[in-house]
Amino acid sequence: MPALLEITDVKRAFGGHKAVDGVSLSLNEGEITCLLGPSGCGKSTLLRLISGLETIEGGTIAANGVVLSGKGIHVPPEKRDMGFVFQDYALFPHLSVRDNIGFGLKHLSVAERDERINSLLATVRLSDKAKLYPSSLSGGEQQRIALARALARHPRLILLDEPFSGLDAHLKSEVREATLNILETTGTTAIMVTHDAEEALSMGHALALMNEGKIIQTGTPEECYFNPASLVAARLLGETNLVPGKHMGDHITSGFGSIPAKGPAAIKLTLCIRPEAFVVEDAATDLTSEVLVTAYRYHGAYCDLVLKAPNGDEAHAHVSSLRPYTVGQTVHVRLEPKLVSVF
Incomplete structure (x- = not known):
C-alpha cells in the first residue's frame, strides 16, 4: 500500500x-x-x-x-x-x-x-x-x-x-x-x-x-x-516475566524449562516470558521443569498461577481454568518458544 x-x-x-x-x-x-x-x-x-x-x-x-x-x-x-x-x-x-x-x-x-x-x-x-x-x-x-x-x-x-x-x-x-x-x-x-x-x-x-x-x-x-x-x-505490549537464562549447547535453559537457542551464545541472558507461554505437562521431559504453585487466582477463562522454580525464580503463568490447581502443588511446566524473547 x-x-x-x-x-x-x-x-x-x-x-x-x-x-x-x-x-x-x-x-x-x-x-x-x-x-x-x-x-x-x-x-x-x-x-x-x-x-x-x-x-x-x-x-x-x-x-x-x-x-x-x-x-x-x-x-x-x-x-x-x-x-x-x-x-x-x-x-x-x-x-x-x-x-x-x-x-x-x-x-x-x-x-x-x-x-x-x-x-x-x-x-x-x-x-x-x-x-x-x-x-x-x-x-x-x-x-x-x-x-x-x-x-x-x-x-x-x-x-x-x-x-x-x-x-x-x-x-x-x-x-x-x-x-x-x-x-x-x-x-x-x-x-x-x-x-x-x-x-x-x-x-x-x-x-x-x-x-x-x-x-x-x-x-x-x-x-x-x-x-x-x-x-x-x-x-x-502486556504482562511479562523476566528471568535469567543461560546457553547449554543448542538450548537456553531457565528455572522454567528450556527453549531452542537462536543466535550466538552469550554469557548473560534475560528471558522475557509471556504468562501464556507456560504449558502444564502431565510428566517430566527434557524441556520441562518441576515448579511449585505458590499462589492461585481464578479469572474465569484462565487462572493466574505464581510459580516458583527450583532455583528460586518466580513467574506468573496464565493457564486453563479447566484444570484444578492448589497452593503448594508441584507441576511440570515447559515454555512455548514463540512466546519467549531472549535479550
Missing part, C-alpha cells in the same frame, strides 16, 4: 523537555495504525503535530508527497483534510446529533448534506437518535457520533486521541469493535493514540511503539508481540 502520510525526523520540545524526539513514521493508505506508549511519552503531542494543532521544530510531515509541516511551512489544521476525535468527543451541546454530524458540510447542497448525514447515522447505527442532543446520549453513542462527524467530510486521515478512555470495560469493548468495523467498512486511514496494549493489538493493522519521545518499534501487532525489539517494547 502507498504511504498516505510520511513523518520524518519530527521534533517538538516544551521548555527543556523533548516531547517528540526525532520521530519518523509512515501511515499506509487504508490502514489503522495504533500509537502505543505510556502516559507522557509524547503520543498526543505527535497527534497534534500531525493535525497542525501544534507546530514542529524540526523534520517534516507530508501527505501524499505534499509537505504540511516543515521548515517555513505550516498548513493550518482546517486545510489538512483530517478528522479528529478527542478523548472528550467535543460534541456541540447546543446542536442535535444530526447538526453535529453536518456541522462541517455547509458547502454541500441541502440534499447532498442530508444524504451524507443519513448515511453516516446508518453506518454508526444511530438513525433513531438524529434529533436528540448529546446530553441525552450514552458515552458509547457520543463516541460514535464524534466518529461520524469526523468522517463526514471524507477526510484522508482520522486522528483518534484515546477515544475510549472514558468508557467502562464492557462498553469499551463494544464501542471499540463498532469503531473498528466503521473504519474498516469505510476504508478510512486512521492513527489512534492509546496506552492500552489490548486495544492496540486488537485494533491496529500496524503498531508504532513509543517511549520517551521516540518510536522504539514498528510492525504488525503479531511482529511486535512475538518479536519485541527491546524489554521496554515487550513490556508495552
Whole structure:
C-alpha cells in the first residue's frame, strides 16, 4: 500500500523537555495504525503535530508527497483534510446529533448534506437518535457520533486521541469493535493514540511503539508481540516475566524449562516470558521443569498461577481454568518458544 502520510525526523520540545524526539513514521493508505506508549511519552503531542494543532521544530510531515509541516511551512489544521476525535468527543451541546454530524458540510447542497448525514447515522447505527442532543446520549453513542462527524467530510486521515478512555470495560469493548468495523467498512486511514496494549493489538493493522519521545518499534501487532525489539517494547505490549537464562549447547535453559537457542551464545541472558507461554505437562521431559504453585487466582477463562522454580525464580503463568490447581502443588511446566524473547 502507498504511504498516505510520511513523518520524518519530527521534533517538538516544551521548555527543556523533548516531547517528540526525532520521530519518523509512515501511515499506509487504508490502514489503522495504533500509537502505543505510556502516559507522557509524547503520543498526543505527535497527534497534534500531525493535525497542525501544534507546530514542529524540526523534520517534516507530508501527505501524499505534499509537505504540511516543515521548515517555513505550516498548513493550518482546517486545510489538512483530517478528522479528529478527542478523548472528550467535543460534541456541540447546543446542536442535535444530526447538526453535529453536518456541522462541517455547509458547502454541500441541502440534499447532498442530508444524504451524507443519513448515511453516516446508518453506518454508526444511530438513525433513531438524529434529533436528540448529546446530553441525552450514552458515552458509547457520543463516541460514535464524534466518529461520524469526523468522517463526514471524507477526510484522508482520522486522528483518534484515546477515544475510549472514558468508557467502562464492557462498553469499551463494544464501542471499540463498532469503531473498528466503521473504519474498516469505510476504508478510512486512521492513527489512534492509546496506552492500552489490548486495544492496540486488537485494533491496529500496524503498531508504532513509543517511549520517551521516540518510536522504539514498528510492525504488525503479531511482529511486535512475538518479536519485541527491546524489554521496554515487550513490556508495552502486556504482562511479562523476566528471568535469567543461560546457553547449554543448542538450548537456553531457565528455572522454567528450556527453549531452542537462536543466535550466538552469550554469557548473560534475560528471558522475557509471556504468562501464556507456560504449558502444564502431565510428566517430566527434557524441556520441562518441576515448579511449585505458590499462589492461585481464578479469572474465569484462565487462572493466574505464581510459580516458583527450583532455583528460586518466580513467574506468573496464565493457564486453563479447566484444570484444578492448589497452593503448594508441584507441576511440570515447559515454555512455548514463540512466546519467549531472549535479550
